[in-house]
Amino acid sequence: MTRIMRTNLVVVALALAAVNVIAQGLPTARPEDEGFSPERLAYIDKFYSEKIDHGDLAGIVTLVSRHGKIVHFSALGYADVEKHTKMEKDTIFRQYSMTKAIASTALMTLYEEGRFQIDDPISKYLPEFANLRVLRTPDGPIDETVAPDRPPTIHDILRHTAGFTHGLSTDKFDEQYAKADLFSVDLTLDEMMKRLAKIPLRYQPGTKWAYSVGPDVQARLVEVISGVPFDEYLQKHIFDPLGMKDTGFWLGPDKADRLATVHWLKDGKLVPIDEAHGHPDGDLAIYQPWSVNSYTVNHKRKGGSYGLVATAEDYWRFAQMILNGGELNGARILSPRTVHFMGQDHLEPAGIPDYEKGNGFGLGFAVIENQAAAATLGSDGGLSWGGAATTSFWIDPKEDIVVIAMTQHMGAPAAADAVAQMRTLVYSALIGK
DSSP states (O other): OOHHHHHHHHHHHHHHHHHHHHHHHSOBOOGGGGTBOHHHHHHHHHHHHHHHHHTSOSEEEEEEEETTEEEEEEEEEEEETTTTEEOOTTOBEEOGGGHHHHHHHHHHHHHHTTSOOTTSBGGGTOGGGTTOOEESSTTSOTTOEEOOSSOOBHHHHHHTOSSOOOSOSOSTTTHHHHHTTTTOTTOOHHHHHHHHTTSOBSSOTTSOOOOOSHHHHHHHHHHHHHSSOHHHHHIIIIIHHHTOTTOBSOOOTTTGGGBOOOEEEETTEEEEOBTTTBOSSSOOGGGSHHHHTOTTSOOSOOOSSSOOEEOHHHHHHHHHHHHTTSEETTEEOSOHHHHHHHTSOOSGGGTOOOSBTTEEEOSSSEEESOHHHHTOSSOTTOEEEEETTTEEEEEETTTTEEEEEEOOBSSOHHHHHHHHTHHHHHHHHBOOO
16 A cells, blocks of 8 residues: 555545544434435425514524434524524524523432432522421412421422422512512522522422422522532533533623524514513513623523523533433433433322323423323423523434424514424424334
């Protein structure tokens, strides 16, 4: 073999190695090789393009993978309709409640280290919750309380059965969350817990699924048990190992221009949520321009209920890790047994009604218990959740699928309906194994 031939072989080998590195970063495959009809899968872009042209949707990034390989990844429309900023595959989105699944995962990494037991009272680690009270009746006066039948546990905060709520309605009870200013960007988790502990629980622990600030309690538990600030713990134990390079609680000047604008429907037209255009009806903190547009400042709030920003690719890495049983590209975050435990319905076996017909709830995820009862395409055992700005993801262990859909809309019903159609579009394109 001549020197030139050996040199050429080395070049080819290096080129192949580079291709493999790229493939490990974001593996792709032809749709037909993974059981999808290319023509039917292409309808995703046609469907959303029509919604964008009609003014129902500003823009959207969608990603579909099967067997760990990306078969569809597209960016359509605008990240900002007024500025005509194009939506890109690396556009960054506010995750809102899609932060919750990541918070639960972080806490469960400490569970695997034997740092707590699932049924430990939260007051064992957060003593401010030692003297909680519960409303005598869920809709009764705020000053008529009784002692809890039992203390809320870590299990309760993971499955939203502790008795807390989320403060996202305008009724008299949730007004207490607003009065306490629990969602201020200038509030640390420690300060939030001290304020939260002064508000009575709405329900007796372990009796009802109620969407709640439980993940914020999880985040504070991570800090107390690990001795590390929540954001730093996520960075070291989840984001860095998984290569989630654009995920965090705020964006510096080098990334701020990639953050999509949150739009709302005003007088029949999509406009930004800001001081000039206002916001959807309601006094909820998440609707306020100061809250929506606070993500380019390193504020004190590093919560578990909401707060993270991420790209579609980054969140796919997290979801694919869960589908893989806790591992991605050699980085193991959790064991397969722990992931399986998290993905089970933790409501019905405990005698707690499902949170929604046909759907139970695990430790950080909604779980399809019966797709016919849930009236949705998918598979029993599928995991999912979404965010307030119309982001969503789901994981289908049976079909080995991960789907991510990212937009930024609040108070825009047509946008929410369009994103909900993603299930139909994906499963209608799935025709093989």
